Each structure stands twice: as structure tokens, then as C-alpha cells.
Amino acid sequence: MLTYMSLRIALLGLLDATGPASGYDLAKSFERSLNHVWQAGHTQIYPELVKMAADGLVAVESEGARGRKLYAITPEGASRLRSWLVEREPTSAPRSEAALQAFLLPLLDRESAIVVVERIRAQFAERLAVLECKPRDTSRFGRYALRLGLAQGHASLAWADETLAELRGPDAAAVDDAVGRD
Amino acid sequence: MLTYMSLRIALLGLLDATGPASGYDLAKSFERSLNHVWQAGHTQIYPELVKMAADGLVAVESEGARGRKLYAITPEGASRLRSWLVEREPTSAPRSEAALQAFLLPLLDRESAIVVVERIRAQFAERLAVLECKPRDTSRFGRYALRLGLAQGHASLAWADETLAELRGPDAAAVDDAVGRD
DNA sequence: GCTGCCATGTAAACCGTTACATGATTGG
């Protein structure tokens, strides 16, 4: 019955933190700063802003060129945002294709398993690289989530390296050392 | 256009690994072994099995008492499963309410932030405790995913502890400043 | 004039959750 409305919260959070913004701006913000935490495209954002305006959580502050509409958070919206943050017990619905592949690894022969783990590792590494490019100090907003992402990313990479070492076996250890990781 | 069909893969994986099973059995398996990797309830599983049978990926092997239907994976299904595992580049669509709360922490005053992080920490700890209860050696199936979950869980807990220390610690003034600014 | 980005939206299809619904069997 309960709808979680996390998309609303994310939008309210961005509006509260960075001031009035258009749907377009918010979509960009999702791409830039929130993509490792929550995802949403403009096709989800535009209708949601309309509904949120109807519910009094945001208001159109001004309309600019090219039909650009600037939304601002209302006191009601700011209040709801803080209530959610303090009261909401976070739920986790893990759905990770990488973890699913890891789960099913024993179905494969050793060679194939190594290929799969290498690909998973590459993806973890890429994700981590993206996070490590982000400024850690300048934007204070989102820095806790950034650190959480970094911690999880490093742990995931370490898992991939351990798993590869195990799959390649003790004989391969010497080769590993000589060639280096990755 | 492409649907990822990860639910199908998960079902095929379980059928391949543990032999023929009913929808009910599969729902239990999800709860028991796959819940930290992929989630699905019986209302999703039953219709999906019917569609998979129509597509020739599984077949009803026998019907037992109480209308119990035993599904078995077909050679076609096993082949598709392995192709997916070897070829599929895993995609991640992160949607974590805990991370969202972490992201928005700077909106709160120090006291509230501590309460929120404590709750997040408790949930990470609970998740980890569940994983640590699972047998690590007996069932080799799923053990790689289990280790991945443990690694990520420990990293998440460490993040919570560090964050709490920072929020409570002598640097806490910096957080207050950050909240006050802008 | 063309390319690319700004800026907004709608509609259909798909995936997942919640609620509803039914009946058989086992153990106390």
C-alpha cells in the first residue's frame, strides 16, 4: 500500500540543496551527482514535478525562455523532505546483475568463469573511477554518499581480485605476480 | 527494446543447479539463497514459469499432489542461461534508499544526522548478520555471491562507523558549518 | 542552413508489489 516516493524525495533534496531548478536541470543533476544513488530520466521527472506542484511540495517560481520553468521547493516540501529523512526506515531491494552472475559462477567451467569475473571487475573498476573523479571537498552535498560508494566499490574490486586469484589457482599466483593485476 | 530477463535467468539458474522444482520451491529458494542478489515473490514466479514453458526454456516434468507442478530446465534453457552468463554485460541500476539518505544528510542538523546514520548502520548490520549465518562451505552454489555480499556489507558498516565518528567527533563543528553555509 | 544543445512533454510497454482468492494436506 505504502508508496515510497523516493523519486519525490530525491527531487526535493536537489531543490532544497541547490535552489530553484527546471526539470531539465534536475535531470542533469541526477546524471551528474545522484547516478550512483538513484536514477531517473526526464520522462519520469517532468510528470512528477507537475504532480508535486499539485500537492504543494514545489511551486513554479518563474518561466523563462524556451518554456523553461523554474521549480522551487515550498516550506511544505522542505518539511516533508526532512520528515522522510528522519523517519523513514530505508528498504533495500537488491537487484544486481553482477551479483547474479557471481551467484551463478559455479555453473561455468574455470575458463569461462574467469572471463565473466574479469568483466565484472572491469565494470566495478569503471564505476569506481567515475566516483574517484568527483570532487570530494568542493561539493559538500552528497559527500557522505560518495564515500559510501567508494567504500563499496573498493570492497567489490577486492572481491573480484580475490575471486580471480582463486579461480586461477595457486599455480597461477606466480604468473599473477609477474604480470601484475589486471 | 531488449528486456534483460534477469528473473528468467535467476529461475533457470536455480533449476539448473538444484534440479526440477515447483514454483513454490523456487519462491522458497529466492527467500533462502538469492534474496541478497535478486528478489521475486510467487506472484511473479508463477506467470513467468508459464511463459518460459511456452518459450521452451523449461518443461513441466510431472504433476504431483495438490496440483504441484515440477518444472525442469530444458537443454535450450540451459544453453540460454550459459550464453547470458558469458555474454551479458551486467548493468547496474542503483536505487538505494539508504544511499539516498546518506546523500541528503547535510540537510539535517548534527543530532538528526546521527540518528539517521545509526538507523542505516543498524540495517547494514542486520543484513550482514543474515549473510554471516549462511553456510559458507557446504553449498558451493552461491558462495561467490555470498562473499561479495559480505565484502560490501563490511565496507558499508565501516562507512557507517566512520561517519558516526566524524559526526560525533571533534570535527563535528565543520559539519555544523557546512549545514549553516549557503 | 545545419548541427547540436536546450527544454518540454506524451504514450505504450514492461516490471514489480500488494491485495485478493482458492483449495488440499498435515499435525495437534
Add this chain to the structure above:
DNA sequence: CCAATCATGTAACGGTTTACATGGCAGC
């Protein structure tokens, strides 16, 4: 006999993705 568990399903709703669609403005 009653409760719990086994066992299967359907329907409605809501959230997400993909595809479609439009037009303004800026720089080359």
C-alpha cells in the same frame, strides 16, 4: 476440527523504461 503450511493462481496499481514528438536558440 482447527491452524498452519503447501500450492497455485489473478487483478489492480504504481513505478520505470523506451519510443515518439515538438520546437527554440546558438554557433559555425
